[in-house]
Amino acid sequence: MQQLDTATPLDLFVIGGGINGVGIANDAAGRGLSVALCEQGDLASATSSSSSKLIHGGLRYLEHREFRLVGEALREREVLLAKAPHIIWPLRFILPYRAHLRPAWMIRTGLFLYDHLGRRSRLAVSQGVRLDASLGLKPDISRGFEYSDCWVDDARLVVLNAIQARDHGAEVMVRTRCIGARDVNDRWEIELEDTRNGQRFFRRARSLVNAAGPWVEQVLRQQAGRDSRYAIRMIQGSHLVVPRLNQDDRAYILQHTDRRIVFVLPWEDDYSLVGTTDRRYQGDPAEVAASDEEVAYLLSVVNDHFRTRLTRDDVIHTFSGVRPLCDDESADPSAMTRDYTLALDTSGAPLLSVFGGKITTYRKLAEAALADLAPCLPGMGRAWTATAPLPGGDIDSQDDFAARLLATYPFLEPGQARRYARSYGTLCLAFLDGKASTAALGEAFGAGLTQAEVDYLVANEWACTAEDILWRRTKLGVRLDEPARRRLADYLAAPLTAATKAATTPS
Structure with missing residues (x-):
């Protein structure tokens, strides 16, 4: 086990790599705070990749008089459409x-x-x-x-927020489980375990955000040792x-x-x-x-x-x-509120827990979370996410960008260019740059998935397994047969390059 890092503590540590966790980490990092996030599996590997893929107000919520939630979600619909035209x-x-x-x-x-x-x-x-x-x-x-x-491509919405958080200096750790979080002299000491190799290490932080989704109560009671004000x-x-x-x-x-x-x-x-x-x-x-x-x-x-x-x-x-x-x-699950509840515990080191929420309002939830934490983090900058495009979103439209890709890289198949446009936007230029032929993209795994794209996803988007790539970074799992899936898994299981190891392993 590594020794406890005694350096200056982080401003904020986030547990949970779903949409709420990465949304809060992204917003906080963009305000100049020092931030780290851990996710026990892959980004968006639980609730956030299992939605109905909609950015919506929730027409049926009107029957339950959820007017505030519907109004906020409808306003956010326009904001997110402008921020991410490649995936929304x-x-x-x-x-x-x-x-x-x-x-x-x-x-x-x-x-x-x-x-x-x-x-x-x-x-x-x-x-x-x-x-x-x-x-x-x-x-x-x-x-x-x-x-x-x-x-919306829900899983990619999560990944893009994580990329933007990293671009602002946040540390994003996947397949990293929070073993425990101790309040020591009004600072959090967070013990973490890399589930791939069993390595344990620590991070220290002034404030802790519990955005563990279905595990929120478990993290509160077992990892952090605090009582829960709410039940889920x-x-x-x-x-x-x-x-x-x-x-x-x-x-x-x-x-x-x-x-x-x-x-x-x-x-x-x-x-x-x-x-x-x-x-x-x-x-x-x-x-x-x-x-x-x-x-x-x-x-x-x-x-x-x-x-x-x-x-x-x-x-x-x-x-x-x-x-x-x-x-x-509520006796009827359909009538239960989809609104979010934030619970801030300042009985010791600040701990904010996130209950509920829906993918459409993740950005507003993040702003509300940071507003609650503001007295604990006096150096926090202003809100900024309402107008900043998500990574890859600097395009006019999917159709225009797909046409641009076909003009620049004529060896691409039209369907391949459309998929790049609606999954990556301009991010795909990172693995297309300098390519002049299909052969230059490397091994073809099927359905337009190539070695160049896979290597990019491993090195830049935290992908580790075939499932990460086929069902979250792309949706090509529905198109690849079992032999093709096995071949991709074998490729990913091969010894990693030093650059890839550096990109996917926490320090």
Whole structure:
């Protein structure tokens, strides 16, 4: 075990590499604070990569009178769309009207509020629509409503915030578990373990942020030895990937008789993403998986609306996440608040814990967290994230940038250029620079994934395993067969270069 570092303590140490943790670390580092973050797995490896991939106000939250949350989320929708046009883009939603469910007047009222609760300069207004047979819906569904929200690559949103935090001087440690955090003379001594090699080491900090998501209570009680003011209720949400149900670029929001809604979202060009469920979860959040009951539920909602009948055999992939919602004692998981709660404990060294939250409002949550910590960190600079683009986001549009890539690198496949544009933006220039042919990109693993891209992800984006690359940094896991996945895993397991080791191992 290394000796305790007795150097000047960090201003802030963050536990948790999901969207809230990296959002706080990024904001803090950009304000001139010294920051470090640890994540026990990969960045976004839990809840933050298992969302419905939406930047949205949450239309259904209006039914539960969550007006503050919806208004803030709608305002953030515009902010994030401007900050990250490479990974966030507008999406039109069709809500089929079913007379036996919500009445038309209620939907119109909700959409009116949705259009006006937040500033809307980039997105089109809602409207009523006639639905024809070309959409693939059942013949009795002929009316509906259409409105706007946004799509996001959730895992890349996390990674880009981590990159920006690192660019501002933050230390980001993946596969690094917090063993314990002791309050010693009003300073935190944080013991860490690199789970890849068992190495243990320390960091010291003036303040500690517990953004451990589903593990927030565990970190509070077991690692930090503090009591929790709030309880969380873990809610499981599962999604299915199926062959594309509609050929246009719109999404669907489907009502069910239990008053829940299910999204059908265009995903990776050839697929539809169906979700999500809401059910109480008890157990290890790392082991959550879609149940047969959830799969049947989602398929039944889709089959109630679309002519093409899906069966279990049509399900290509499933994923599940656990949403750690602040327990408001609601009997219905769907009615539990998605708002965030911040708990600051100043009984000793400052400890701020994050309960709940949604991906759309992560930036506002970070600003609120730092506002709470400001008295403990008097050297903190001003808020800055509202207007600063995320790394790679300095593009006009995905289409324009993809065209620029094809003009500059004519050996790229059009689909490859589109994927680079909507995943990396200008960051892809780091691994394309100087390349004049397909051969120059190195080994081809399939579906447009090459050695040059893989090496970049390992050296610059903390990727360690095939899963990190195939399901979080990209979504190519849905396209590569098992032999190709094994080949990628074998490549990553080969001895690392000194440069790569330096990029992925904490000091």
